[in-house]
Amino acid sequence: MGRSRTRQWQTRIPRDLRHAVLSRAMRWALSILAIGALFSAPTAAREIVEASAPQDVSVTVYRNPDRSADEAMERDWPQGFAMISEARTVTLPAGQSTIRFEGVAEGMVAVSAIVTGLPGGTIEKNRNADLLSPAALLDGTLGNRVRITRTNPGTGVETTESGVVRTRADGGLVLQTRDGYEAVRCSGVPERLSFDRVPDGLSSKPIFSIDTQDEAGGTYQVTLTYLAWGFDWEAHYVATLKDESARGAVTMRLMSWLTLLNDNGQGFPNAELLAIAGTLNVESDFEGLSDPPTARPLRLTCYPLGSTAAGTPIYRYENQNDKFAGGMVRRQSAPAPVMMESMSDIVVTGAALSQPAMVAKEEQLGDLKLYRIPEKVDVSANSLKQVAFLNKENVSGEFIYTARCNPYGDFGDALSPAQMVFETVNDEEHGLGVAMPMGGFTMFEPTIAGELLVNEQSLRDHAVGQDVEIGLGDSSAVFSECAQDGDIDPDAKRNWIPMRAKLSNANEHAVTVRLAIGQAGEWEIRTGRNKPRLKNGEQTVELTVPANDTRDFRWKLRRPKSYFSAE
Incomplete structure (x- = not known):
C-alpha cells in the first residue's frame, strides 16, 4: 500500500517541473558561492605611478591680506600664500592606480588641490605626513633586517652583523641579533645602522598622491593646481628728485620693485611668476590647513650607566640656553634652512636704479590687479x-x-x-x-x-x-x-x-x-x-x-x- 502511494505521488509531479526546480536551485547555490568568493578574495593592490617632474609651472603670489600699509612683510614668518599650477605627465595602467606627485610645496593646502586631465577623475587624494628621516626610516623597517656596524674604540676595527628591528623610533632602538636583544647606541661604543633600501612611501620631498581609474590605460598630460602657505610679497618705491621750481613744483624719477618671498623648502625653476594686488576676503586658515610634513628625529631612551656608588652627577649650567656641562650635551634643535643671501635686508640706492632687465606688466583681474613677470624665472627655495x-x-x-x-x-x-x-x-x-x-x-x-x-x-x-x-x-x-x-x-x-x-x-x-x-x-x-x-x-x-x-x-x-x- 505504501509503495503504491509513493508511486502515485511521484507520477503527479511532471518531469519538466522537477528539472526546472533543480536548475533554479543550482543557479541560486552557484550565485551564493560566487558572492562569497567575491567578498573573500583580497582586493587587488593599486599600482603606484610616479608623475614626471613639472614641465610647466605657474606661481601666483598673494600678499598677506591682513597686513596694513605701514607694516613690513614678515620675512621669517610670511603670512601670504600662493596658487601653484604644475603640468606633469603620467602613464597609467589599465584599472585603478595611485599617482604620486613628488616635490610639491611643503606648505601645500591639500584640500585645495585639483588634478585635471585624467580620464577617470580623482577617487581619493592623500598627502604624506612623513619625510625621509632617521625616525621614519627606522619605523618603515620595523620587523626587517638591517646591518649594524660597531667600531672598537681601542683598535678602530669595525665589525658588522645583521639584526632585526624590533621597536619603533619613539622610545628607543632595540635590535634582535644572534646574541639576543640589545639596545643600540646606549653602550657608548660608536655604532651605525645601514639600510638596504628606503621603505615604500618615504621620500626626501613632500608628496601628494591621488587614486584614479582608467579602463584602457595610457599616457596623459595632467595639471595639478593647489594653494600653498608660506609666500608673500611687497612693493617698494624709489624716487629720485630731478628739479624743483620756485613755486614748489618738482619732477622726479619713480621706480618700484616687487619683492616676492618663498619660505618653502621647495623651489620652482623656470616658472611663470605673477603677483596679485588688492584686498582679498580670506576666511580659511591656510596656515592650519597646510600642516607641512615633518622629518622626525630619532629619540633614544637609554638606561643610565655606572653604579649607585658613583653617586648622581651634578650638572652645571653654562648659560641660560640650558647647555649642560660635565659631559652632558644639550640636544640641539635642527638648524633652520640656509637662506639665500637675498634674505638679508635689501637696500636699493640710486646707483642701482639703472634700467631693469624686465618689468612686470599690469593686468586687470576683477577688482584686483595682476602683475605678470614677462619672462620665466626661478622661484628658489x-x-x-x-x-x-x-x-x-x-x-x-x-x-x-x-x-x-x-x-x-x-x-x-x-x-x-x-x-x-x-x-x-x-x-x-x-x-x-x-x-x-x-x-x-x-x-x-x-x-x-x-x-x-x-x-x-x-x-x-x-x-x-x-x-x-x-x-x-x-x-x-x-x-x-x-x-x-x-x-x-x-x-x-x-x-x-x-x-x-x-x-x-x-x-x-x-x-x-x-x-x-x-x-x-x-x-x-x-x-x-x-x-x-x-x-x-x-x-x-x-x-x-x-x-x-x-x-x-x-x-x-x-x-x-x-x-x-x-x-
Whole structure:
C-alpha cells in the first residue's frame, strides 16, 4: 500500500517541473558561492605611478591680506600664500592606480588641490605626513633586517652583523641579533645602522598622491593646481628728485620693485611668476590647513650607566640656553634652512636704479590687479626675488606744507613746524596712470656729494585717478601757530569765534601752506574771500607765504545747530 502511494505521488509531479526546480536551485547555490568568493578574495593592490617632474609651472603670489600699509612683510614668518599650477605627465595602467606627485610645496593646502586631465577623475587624494628621516626610516623597517656596524674604540676595527628591528623610533632602538636583544647606541661604543633600501612611501620631498581609474590605460598630460602657505610679497618705491621750481613744483624719477618671498623648502625653476594686488576676503586658515610634513628625529631612551656608588652627577649650567656641562650635551634643535643671501635686508640706492632687465606688466583681474613677470624665472627655495614693475622717468608733483588749527589752543612763545608733503595725481598727465599697491617709499635727492636719502615712508594702495600724498616729515623752514583770537568757550553757545593763524617761511622762495581749519560737519566757517575746500574730511584753505616772510590769516567758526541738538 505504501509503495503504491509513493508511486502515485511521484507520477503527479511532471518531469519538466522537477528539472526546472533543480536548475533554479543550482543557479541560486552557484550565485551564493560566487558572492562569497567575491567578498573573500583580497582586493587587488593599486599600482603606484610616479608623475614626471613639472614641465610647466605657474606661481601666483598673494600678499598677506591682513597686513596694513605701514607694516613690513614678515620675512621669517610670511603670512601670504600662493596658487601653484604644475603640468606633469603620467602613464597609467589599465584599472585603478595611485599617482604620486613628488616635490610639491611643503606648505601645500591639500584640500585645495585639483588634478585635471585624467580620464577617470580623482577617487581619493592623500598627502604624506612623513619625510625621509632617521625616525621614519627606522619605523618603515620595523620587523626587517638591517646591518649594524660597531667600531672598537681601542683598535678602530669595525665589525658588522645583521639584526632585526624590533621597536619603533619613539622610545628607543632595540635590535634582535644572534646574541639576543640589545639596545643600540646606549653602550657608548660608536655604532651605525645601514639600510638596504628606503621603505615604500618615504621620500626626501613632500608628496601628494591621488587614486584614479582608467579602463584602457595610457599616457596623459595632467595639471595639478593647489594653494600653498608660506609666500608673500611687497612693493617698494624709489624716487629720485630731478628739479624743483620756485613755486614748489618738482619732477622726479619713480621706480618700484616687487619683492616676492618663498619660505618653502621647495623651489620652482623656470616658472611663470605673477603677483596679485588688492584686498582679498580670506576666511580659511591656510596656515592650519597646510600642516607641512615633518622629518622626525630619532629619540633614544637609554638606561643610565655606572653604579649607585658613583653617586648622581651634578650638572652645571653654562648659560641660560640650558647647555649642560660635565659631559652632558644639550640636544640641539635642527638648524633652520640656509637662506639665500637675498634674505638679508635689501637696500636699493640710486646707483642701482639703472634700467631693469624686465618689468612686470599690469593686468586687470576683477577688482584686483595682476602683475605678470614677462619672462620665466626661478622661484628658489627659502629666498627672495626682486622684479621691477614700475619705471616712470618724469613724475610731476609739488611740495606743499600742511598745518592744523583748533579753537582750544593758546598762542605760545614757539612756533610749530609745518608738515612737508609731496603731492601728485595718479594719472598720465602727471606721469603715472597705473595702480600703485601699498608698500614702502624711499626718496633720494641729488647733491654735490651724490644722491642722498631724504625720506622713508609707507604708501597705501592707490587706484588710477586718486591723489597721492606722501608725508616727508617736519619742515625746518616753515612754521605755524594757530589759536582763537579771544577767550570764548567753543562749545558753550553758537557764538562766532575769531581765529588767527601765523605762518612763517625761511626759504628763499615762496611756499604754499594748506591750513586745516575745522572738521567737516563739526564747524561752520567764515573765511572771506578764501573759500575753504574739503580735503580728507577737513575744511582747508591754501595760503601762499612769501620768501623769508610771515603771513597772518583770520577767520571765524562756530558749532552747527546739529551739534547742540544731539546733546
